[in-house]
Amino acid sequence: MSDQQELPASETGAWEQALSGDEPDYPDEKVLDDWIVYPSMAAGVVITTFFPVLLGQQICLPLLSAAVLIPMFLWALRQGRPRKAITLALFWVVVQSLSVIVASLLFADTAARAVQGGLEYRTAWLAWIEGGPLVQMAPALDYARQLIDLAVYAVAMALTGGVGGLLLLTVALNRLNFTLASLLTTAQNPVLLAVAAWPLWMIVRLVGYLIVGAVLAEPVANLDLRPAYLGEWLRRRKRLLLAGLGIILLGFLLQALLSPLYQTILQKALG
DSSP states (O other): OOHHHHSOHHHHHHHHHHHHOOOOSSGGGOGGGSTTHHHHHHHHHHHHHHHHHHHTOTTHHHHHHHHHHHHHHHHHHHTTOHHHHHHHHHHHHHHHHHHHHHHHHHSHHHHHHHSTTHHHHHHHHHHHHTTOSOOOSSOOSSHHHHHHHHHHHHHHHHHHTTHHHHHHHHHHHHHHHHHHHHHHHHOSSHHHHHHHSSOHHHHHHHHHHHHHHHHHHHHHHTTOOOHHHHHHHHHHHHHHHHHHHHHHHHHHHHHHHHHHHHHHHHHHHHO
């Protein structure tokens, strides 16, 4: 007899529904589908970005920014809706990135203090643009470092139900967007720089990271590590997990192919 058959029918149905990814059955569980969620998140991101940047608060900036996403992300996972969690996270990434860029342009001095490792990351980016080693979100200067960063992120997502991984992602995004803002202030062609400063491979890999992270975070987010649950979780989420890993691999391939092109574009943009 399988693990699933050994569970009571009511219990089996509950966790199967949680893993199914189907639409919630009850109106109070459809709050995440209300349009007001997105402007509310956007307002929260703006507030939790501008005030820490204005005050130069290095610890508060990632903690408060991530705090806007984490409850919504966990809520979606607890409803058995990782795709909804991914959608919310992607929206948050866009708003968070724009907020950090604008805040860094308006308050450059305090932003340099608020963004952990921002100045060092900007220096690494400038070195890469001039033909130095590859720079990534962590930042990582080579492919081996990127694999280590992926492993650390995956473990953090799995062990903390997404909280730790989202904090790491917030720190990485802040560094990248602070660097973009810093380069914009010195660019001879700001439009060209804005287009190229978020390389395509980073965007692709970020999507893969969020997919993998949402899947790995689900068991702990649901506070359920029973073998029966984990077996059913893996069976139902295997394709989504593999899709996320495939997208990350695509990001690596795009990086290998497009890095020289982006270096050339950014060199022209900076002049």
